[in-house]
Amino acid sequence: MAGIWIFAEKKELVLELLTLGGQLAAAGGGKLTAVVPAAEGDPADYIAAGADEVVLLSPLPEDMSLAAWLPVLAGEIKAADPEAVLLAATSRGKEIAARLAARLETGLASNCLSLAPGTDGDALVMERLAYGGAALQRVAITGRPVLATIPPRTFPPSAAVPGREGSVRTLPPPPADAVRIVARKEKERSAQDIAAAKTVVCVGRGLEKRDDLQLARQLADALGGEIGCTRPISEELHWLPDNLCIGLSGVQVKPDLYIGLGVSGQIQHLTGLRGARLICAVNRDPNAPIFPAADLGIVGDLYDVTPKIIAEIKKIRG
Amino acid sequence: MPNVVACFKWVVDEAYIRKGAAGALDFSAVDYKISEYDRNALEEAARCRGEGGKVTALTAGGPEAAKGLKDALSRGADTAVFAGDPAFADLDSSQTAAVLAEIIRTLIPYDLIICGEGSGDKYAQQVGPRLAENLGIPCISYIQKLTVAAEGGRITAERRVEEGVEVVEASFPVLVTVLPEINIPRIPGVKDTLMAGKKPVRTVKKEELPPLGEAKLKTLAMTAARLERNCELYGTAPEDIARFVAALQQKGVIG
Numbered sequence: 001m002a003g004i005w006i007f008a009e010k011k012e013l014v015l016e017l018l019t020l021g022g023q024l025a026a027a028g029g030g031k032l033t034a035v036v037p038a039a040e041g042d043p044a045d046y047i048a049a050g051a052d053e054v055v056l057l058s059p060l061p062e063d064m065s066l067a068a069w070l071p072v073l074a075g076e077i078k079a080a081d082p083e084a085v086l087l088a089a090t091s092r093g094k095e096i097a098a099r100l101a102a103r104l105e106t107g108l109a110s111n112c113l114s115l116a117p118g119t120d121g122d123a124l125v126m127e128r129l130a131y132g133g134a135a136l137q138r139v140a141i142t143g144r145p146v147l148a149t150i151p152p153r154t155f156p157p158s159a160a161v162p163g164r165e166g167s168v169r170t171l172p173p174p175p176a177d178a179v180r181i182v183a184r185k186e187k188e189r190s191a192q193d194i195a196a197a198k199t200v201v202c203v204g205r206g207l208e209k210r211d212d213l214q215l216a217r218q219l220a221d222a223l224g225g226e227i228g229c230t231r232p233i234s235e236e237l238h239w240l241p242d243n244l245c246i247g248l249s250g251v252q253v254k255p256d257l258y259i260g261l262g263v264s265g266q267i268q269h270l271t272g273l274r275g276a277r278l279i280c281a282v283n284r285d286p287n288a289p290i291f292p293a294a295d296l297g298i299v300g301d302l303y304d305v306t307p308k309i310i311a312e313i314k315k316i317r318g
Numbered sequence: 319m320p321n322v323v324a325c326f327k328w329v330v331d332e333a334y335i336r337k338g339a340a341g342a343l344d345f346s347a348v349d350y351k352i353s354e355y356d357r358n359a360l361e362e363a364a365r366c367r368g369e370g371g372k373v374t375a376l377t378a379g380g381p382e383a384a385k386g387l388k389d390a391l392s393r394g395a396d397t398a399v400f401a402g403d404p405a406f407a408d409l410d411s412s413q414t415a416a417v418l419a420e421i422i423r424t425l426i427p428y429d430l431i432i433c434g435e436g437s438g439d440k441y442a443q444q445v446g447p448r449l450a451e452n453l454g455i456p457c458i459s460y461i462q463k464l465t466v467a468a469e470g471g472r473i474t475a476e477r478r479v480e481e482g483v484e485v486v487e488a489s490f491p492v493l494v495t496v497l498p499e500i501n502i503p504r505i506p507g508v509k510d511t512l513m514a515g516k517k518p519v520r521t522v523k524k525e526e527l528p529p530l531g532e533a534k535l536k537t538l539a540m541t542a543a544r545l546e547r548n549c550e551l552y553g554t555a556p557e558d559i560a561r562f563v564a565a566l567q568q569k570g571v572i573g
Contacts, residue, residue, distance in 0.1 A: 067457070132332040140535075183485035249436065297551050
C-alpha cells in the first residue's frame with residue numbers, strides 16, 4: 001500500500017481531509033501525507049491530527065498563484081505513487097485536481113459526498129451529485145491514483161492526538177507560471193461567514209424590491225444569523241453579491257437553521273442547503289418545490305409572515 | 319482580435335427528470351438543452367471576439383447532440399464544429415477533453431478557449447482544465463470577469479477564490495472557465511435562429527480522430543437523490559406563528 005495524499009490550501013480544510021484520509025489509511029491505505037502551504041500553521045498540528053508526513057509548499061512570490069505548484073505536485077505524486085489523492089473542492093483545489101488528473105492520466109471524482117473502500121476491485125467508491133442535485137452518482141476510478149475533490153465542511157476536522165510522530169519536508173518554489181496575479185480583492189466579512197453561519201435567512205424571487213431586503217435582515221438579526229439569496233437575486237437583479245448565492249454552483253451551507261423567504265426551491269438551490277439541520281420555508285405558493293424539501297413550512301405572504309415571526313422571536317427573547 | 323473557441327455540451331434538462339420506482343431516475347420524458355453554464359461561455363465568446371475575430375462553437379456528443387448546433391450558432395458563434403459519433407455519446411471528462419483537444423489542435427485556429435465552469439448534467443468541472451493541459455496552454459478557472467487587452471495578445475481575468483478575487487493576466491493562447499455571473503446570456507430571436515441555419519457546421523467522425531482512450535471514471539449507479547423531508551405546515555394566524563417559533567425553539571435552533 002503506497003498511502004493516501006491530501007492537499008488543501010487552508011488549515012481547516014487540511015484538518016477535514018485528515019479525518020477522511022485517516023479513515024482510508026486505517027482501512028489499508030498505508031501512510032498519510034498532507035501537502036500544505038507553509039504559511040498555514042505548524043506542521044506539528046497536522047502530524048498530531050493524523051499526518052505521517054507533512055510536505056510544505058514554500059511561500060510563493062506575490063504574483064504567483066497556487067496552481068503554479070502543479071508540475072512539482074505531479075512529479076511528487078508520480079514518485080510516491082499513492083493509492084489516492086484527496087483535494088479540498090475549493091476553486092483552486094478543483095482546478096489543480098482536474099489538471100493533475102490530466103497530467104497523471106487518471107480519473108477524478110469531483111465534489112464527493114462520501115468515499116469508501118470499494119469492492120469488486122475498485123480501490124475506492126465515491127458518491128457525488130449529478131443533474132443539478134436530482135441524482136446521486138456512485139463512481140469509481142479506473143486509473144491510479146484515485147483523485148477526488150471533497151467540498152469544505154463535508155467532514156469534521158480531525159482531532160489532535162498528542163505524542164504522534166511524523167516527518168516534515170519543504171518543497172522548493174516552483175518555476176514561473178504563465179498566469180500572473182496582478183491584484184487581489186478580499187471579500188466582505190459577512191460574505192465570508194455565510195458558509196459557516198449557524199443560521200441563514202435566504203431571500204428568493206418572492207421578494208418584490210431591493211429595499212425589502214431590510215425585512216430579511218431584520219429576521220436574520222433577530223436570529224443572530226446571516227443573509228443569503230437564490231441565484232436570480234444575485235445574478236439577474238444584483239441585489240446581493242454573488243458570493244451570497246446559495247446553490248450547487250454557489251455557496252453550500254450547513255446551518256442549524258435555514259429559513260427561505262419567497263424561495264421557490266429550484267433543485268440547484270436545494271442542493272446547496274441539503275446539509276442544513278432544519279429547513280423552513282415561507283412561500284405564497286403551496287406547490288412550491290421547497291415545501292417537500294423542508295421540515296417546517298408556512299404557506300403565506302412573506303410580507304405578512306416575516307414581521308410576525310420577528311415579533312414572536314423578540315417576545316421569547318424578552 | 320482574438321479567435322475564440324466556446325465549448326458547450328448538449329445535456330438532459332434536469333427539470334424533466336422524474337423519480338421512478340425504488341429510487342430509479344426516469345428519463346422517459348426528458349428534453350435536452352445547451353448546458354446553462356455553457357450559454358455563459360458562448361455569450362462571453364461573442365462579447366470578447368471584437369472586430370475581425372471569429373467564434374467557433376465546439377461540442378462533442380452522440381448524433382442527437384446535432385440539435386444543439388443551431389442553438390449555439392444562434393448565440394453569436396460564427397461557425398460550429400461537432401464531434402458527433404455514437405461513440406461520443408457518453409464520454410467521461412478525460413475522453414471529452416482529449417477529443418476537443420485533438421479537434422482544436424488540428425482544425426481550429428485559436429487564441430482563447432472559453433468553457434463553462436461545469437456541465438449541467440454531471441457537473442464534474444473537469445473538461446476545461448483538462449483541455450488546457452492536453453493543449454499545454456495556461457488555464458484560468460472560475461472567472462467572473464474577462465477583458466481582452468486593447469493591444470491584443472493577452473487577457474486579464476477576475477478569478478473567484480475562497481477569500482475573494484484574484485485578478486490575473488495571461489498571454490494567448492489561454493483557456494478560461496466562466497462562472498454564471500460573468501454575463502447574462504442572450505435569448506436568441508427569430509432573426510438569430512434564421513441566420514444560425516446558414517452558418518457552417520463541420521462534423522468530425524470518430525474515424526477522423528486518434529483512437530479514443532479508456533474512460534477513467536466509471537458510473538456504478540445513478541439513483542434519485544433524497545431531498546425530501548417531512549414538511550410540517552403552519553398557518554399565518556398569530557397563534558400559528560407562535561407555534562412555528564415554539565417549534566424552532568423546541569428543535570434547539572434558536573436560543
